Amino acid sequence: MISFKDLKVGVKLGLGFGALLALAAALGVLAVVNMKVVQTGGEKLANAHVPEVRVASEVQRDSLRTMFSMRGYFFSKDKKYWDEGLKHLAEVRKDLADAKELYTAQAFLTKLKENAAAAQAGVDEYEREAKTSNEAVEALLRERQAMDGLAAEFVKNASDFLEDQNETMTRELAAGLSAEKIEERHVKLAMVTRIVALGSDCRIKNFKSQSTGDVDIAKAALPNFEQIDQLCDKLKAVTRQEENLRQIAAIRSSADGYGAAMKRIVDLGIKLRDLDTARNKAAEAVLEAAGVTAQAGMEQAQKIAAEAAESLSTASRVVIGGLVVAVVLGFVVAIVLTRLITGPLRKGVFFATKVAEGDLNQKLDVVQKDEVGVLAEAMRKMVAELKQKLGFAQGVLDGFVLPCSVFDTDNKATFINAHMMAALDREGDPQAHYGEVSGQFVYGDPGRETLTLKALREKRRLDAEVEYTTAKGNAKIFDVTSTPINDLDGNLLGVLATWFELTDIRAQQKKIEAQNQKIAAAAAAANTVSDQVASASE
Known part of the structure; x- marks a missing residue:
């Protein structure tokens, strides 16, 4: 038997290279098997779970837009909000149709199928209640005109x-x-x-x-x-x-x-009012179904991502155990992948932090087609929706024709309309008073107790008739209503204060009272004359 040392150099090199090639082939097969697992998971993410989360988020988004528009209509009775609400409701129905198409193509998306049916029932109920409410609003407007x-x-x-x-x-x-x-x-x-x-x-x-x-x-x-x-x-x-x-x-x-x-x-x-409750209940059912679907999709996406990470880790261990070059290569790949993933994530965390602090003008310059890119696009859409909703709320406040102001939970002014400035005989830009507490803005005394401060403290709507001397020395009488503002979870956001002037009405009442006093005085004088005439006749 020829020993290894007796082999020719070419054979030794051939055997060595052959062994290396065999090892490389074995590592390649293992890598392909593990990558196949990752590919299967990636296809599920791309074709099923990511679209599942997307369509659930769209149902939530369009449902909220429908609710905001409908609430704007039933509060203001402005028909354009009704038209917007119907438009957004049609978008919700389209989202549910997309969900049906998705779970039909991906039969394993059972959660999506169950919750889509529940959401569809909620949308049907919401539309029925909304149409009934609209009929009541139209009847109300006719009755108001007649009244x-x-x-x-x-x-x-x-x-x-x-x-x-x-x-x-x-x-x-x-x-x-x-x-x-x-x-x-x-x-x-x-x-x-x-x-x-x-x-x-x-x-x-x-x-x-x-x-x-x-x-x-x-x-x-x-x-x-x-x-x-x-x-x-x-x-x-x-x-x-x-x-x-x-x-x-x-x-x-x-x-x-x-x-x-x-x-x-x-x-x-x-x-x-009863129909509002029924509509809100139906809308909550839609939002809950969409939320459960999105959560299930995220959990499946995380599970697949964990399985993919485990497969890649196994492949890395095999490569590390078989070849030092694979270790080095794996180390380099790991660094590159880490940078590719954590770089955009750091940008996303910074973006989310700034948005949470109130800076809605931040830009997120992450543009890629993987899950991180989808998340970045979703965050950008979320901020755009937030801007739209805040703009809608600001538009509702700007459309108020009564004098009104908004104070946050610290009793500091965050909104004052021009009607409020005119009612108090104030001049200048209303925004110059933003940040002032209610006592400072209304009376020039930060420590002054106000109805707004009391409504914040008691967390309930308060009404009071207030005699007020304006900055120009004019005496006025206002019916002040301070109403707490809560978010969808019932958390206190601040207080909306509306001032309805009663000066002319009270002045008219005083005139009537004065007239009654004159009549009483005239009656007394007539009694005196009558008594005198009677005495003279005796």
């Missing part, structure tokens, strides 16, 4: 009767009628003044109900109409002139119509 005419008719009839009674009172005083007649006229004037006050209270509560969206405010005004009806009965009992009786009948008729219209509006408002 405005009835309210105007009521005010005119009551004002005409009050004016007629005042004129009659003046004539009777000039004619020197008895104190008993004057007292009777005074009683009539007091009753009709009360009727006018009750009607004004109804209109104020109706306006507040419309501006705040709280139907209970309008509901609280309904008992006023029963009082008006009772006062009309009392007026009729002490009235003898045919013309006055016709006026009382007209007041009663217009008040009945006004009250009936307001009752229908209250009923529609309660119905809309």
Whole structure:
């Protein structure tokens, strides 16, 4: 037997190279097997689980956009938000159709199939509730228009009767009628003044109900109409002139119509509130199904990624154990792969951190077609959606026609509209007051207790009538409503304060009170004259 040392150099080299080639071939086969596992996992990620997460995210995104648009419509009654909501709802249906196409092609996506069916049922329910709500809104708008005419008719009839009674009172005083007649006229004037006050209270509560969206405010005004009806009965009992009786009948008729219209509006408002709850419940079902699907897809993606990482690790160990060159090569590959993966991830972490800190103008310059690139694109889309939603919220605030301001949880101003500045007789840019606490902005005293601060502290809506002296020295009266603002999880974000000016209304009430005092004084004077005449006749 020829020993190895006796072999020719060429044979030795051939055997050596052959052994190296055999080892390389064995390592290659092992590498191919392991890479096949990675390839299979990558194909599942690319063709199933990544699209699964994407379509679930799109369902969530378009569902939220639908909810925001619908809420904007049912709050503002602006038809353009309804059209936007229907458009986004159609996009949700398209997303669900894409989901069906995906789980039909990838039969193992059972979670997607189950949750897509649940989401579809939720979307159908949401659309039914939304259409029912829209019909109620249209009916509400028609009733409001009719009620405005009835309210105007009521005010005119009551004002005409009050004016007629005042004129009659003046004539009777000039004619020197008895104190008993004057007292009777005074009683009539007091009753009709009360009727006018009750009607004004109804209109104020109706306006507040419309501006705040709280139907209970309008509901609280309904008992006023029963009082008006009772006062009309009392007026009729002490009235003898045919013309006055016709006026009382007209007041009663217009008040009945006004009250009936307001009752229908209250009923529609309660119905809309119940429908809001039903819509939100259906939307939550859609969002929950989409969230579960996205979570399942992410878990499967992580599992496949872990299996792929294990296969690559096994291949690396085999290569390291068989050949030093493979170790070096594996080390180099590991460094390169690490840099290729962690570099974009570091950029993504920095981007996400800045966005979390409130900087929405950050740029993420990671453009590649792997999972990291998909994640980067999703983050960019997320920030774009966030900008859109914040822009929508800002647009809703900018569209407010009432004086309003927003304060954060630290009682610092984050939004003040021009109407608010005008109501307080302030000049300059409203943004110059951003960051001021409510006491500083309203009263110039940071330590001053305000309704906004109290609403933040008690976490509930508060209403108060406030007498206020503006920066120009004008005395005004406001009905202030401070309403807490919560996010979708119920966490407090701040307070929305709306100011409704009552200065003219209160001034009118004072005029009426002063007029009543004059009438009372005239009645007293008439009594004195009557007593003097009686004494003289004796």
